[in-house]
Amino acid sequence: MIESIKNILVLDDNKNDLLMAKFVILRMGFNPILIEKSSDLIATLQMNQISLIVLDLDMPGFSGIDVLKKIKRVPSYKNIPIVMLTGNSDSANVKSAISFGAVDYIVKPIDPMIFESKIKKLIQTNVPAVKKNWIEYEIKRAKDTEIKLNVFANLYSIGEMGLTLKVHQSLPVGLTFFSDAPLFSQLEIKQPPLKVESCKQYEEYCLVQCSMMGLSESDLKKLRLYNQLLMSKEAS
Amino acid sequence: MNSIFGNYKNDLSFDQTKIDQLIQLGNDIKEDVVSQLIELHFATSEICLNDMENELKELNFSKIKSTVHKLKSSCGTLGLNRLHSLCDGLENYIAQNKAQMFLVKTYVDCIAFEYNDTKKYLWQWNKIKVGA
Structure with a gap:
């Protein structure tokens, strides 16, 4: 069976970061799909089979957290792993992104090695849905009981x-x-x-x-x- | 300006290792990664610097914060560590909600100065004519 090249969607309002992400994704042998506006997200998800989403946290208008929540509400997209990308590593932002279902976090400026190793690991890890729910449960539990x-x-x-x-x-x-x-x-x-x-x-x-x-x-x-x-x- | 610059004197103005990483990335995918990133950096940074000047006249600090955030990212990618730190410094300073016009202006001047100073490092790597 021929396996098609996996699509990685990157949503970031910063052209420089989109270009950098594109180069690194190409080196990994995946297909980058780049969008600058969150309003283009749903149409892009409908038109393409997306294996992973890299989402900028600090965007004007709809923030990355808003977009993350929106994706997680749609049953057909909620299992796509989402990695947050940000230049602002405020731990409150990290906590809320993770509590809303992001699987990882990359701090800008994009370091090709870190970006590649994190994305590759997530793409290659085929976590069963049951385990995904279990991890979510653990995160919630940790959040509630400190x-x-x-x-x-x-x-x-x-x-x-x-x-x-x-x-x-x-x-x-x-x-x-x-x-x-x-x-x-x-x-x-x-x-x-x-x-x-x-x-x-x-x-x-x-x-x-x-x-x-x-x-x-x-x-x-x-x-x-x-x-x-x-x-x-x-x-x- | 010297007082602000003094805080960032230990940061490298240009970190060659970042460019080396990008050259390797370009070789791996057979694309001129460095030139493309530098060309885009110059194009977007000039816009950001102009926007910051205007936002400063309007005393719109929240817009300056968002503009300097945009500028910061490509500086880090290209190894312009001091410029990156200056942008980060201004962003954090405004985020504290106690920003004073004089210091914001000094930061903006320092960023513009450092940006112009770093052009010489980037030009040698850029095969596309910039600002000619």
Whole structure:
């Protein structure tokens, strides 16, 4: 059976970001469909089989969150994974995008490597619908009950795109939660949303690898400096 | 202007590694990615800078915030780190809702100055004649 090339829809009012997204999507071997106005969205979804939507959060008029809610209300489109794209990594925006059903978050300016790795992972992961609902349930539950994972999770290592936690119990892959680990408040980084990517048994612990979403360039700089400091401390 | 620039002196004016990434991207898809992005950057940035000047005359800070947000993105893509940080700085400053005309104007002047200064870096990568 010949598999058709997957279409990735990008909605962004910024021409520069659309062009950049187009180039990266082409390199991934997918077909980019680019639109600048949210008013063109429904017609584009009706005319094309879309595998994933990349949606700008900060648009004039209809915001990305409004568009996200609109898509999630339509039964035939609600299962299309949506990745939010924004230059504003305010954690409140990240929280609300995720609580309304976005699966991930990319901070502008688009870094080809980060964009490619996130989109590829989402396109290749064929999460069954049941599991998708289960993840949504977990997100809602976490939002309602404010589960404090830092009570039992220790930070094992931290990089620019993710961190590893040492936890006494396993965490489900796909679970998204907000960390209020002291490290983030010390570095003045507002609770970044973390998504469990893998969970491996290590001695009596589980090593849980999480990707961090919605970090701004200045947050990344702080983490880089923090890591450099750790490395220099270890060396001395 | 010096007081604002002082806050951004540690940011690179031009980060060559970003252009290297784009050259690699262009080689992979057999398109002149760098030239296309630079051409669009010049076209959209000139409009943004003109808009900001007008919005400044109208004292419309919320519009300036939205315009500088547009400008910010392509600066980051092309490795114009200092210009990106200046745009980010102005956006955040206005977002605090306590913006003063004098500082907003200083930021806009710094952005225009830095934009003109970074042209020299981009021209060498751009095969299309810009602003001729």
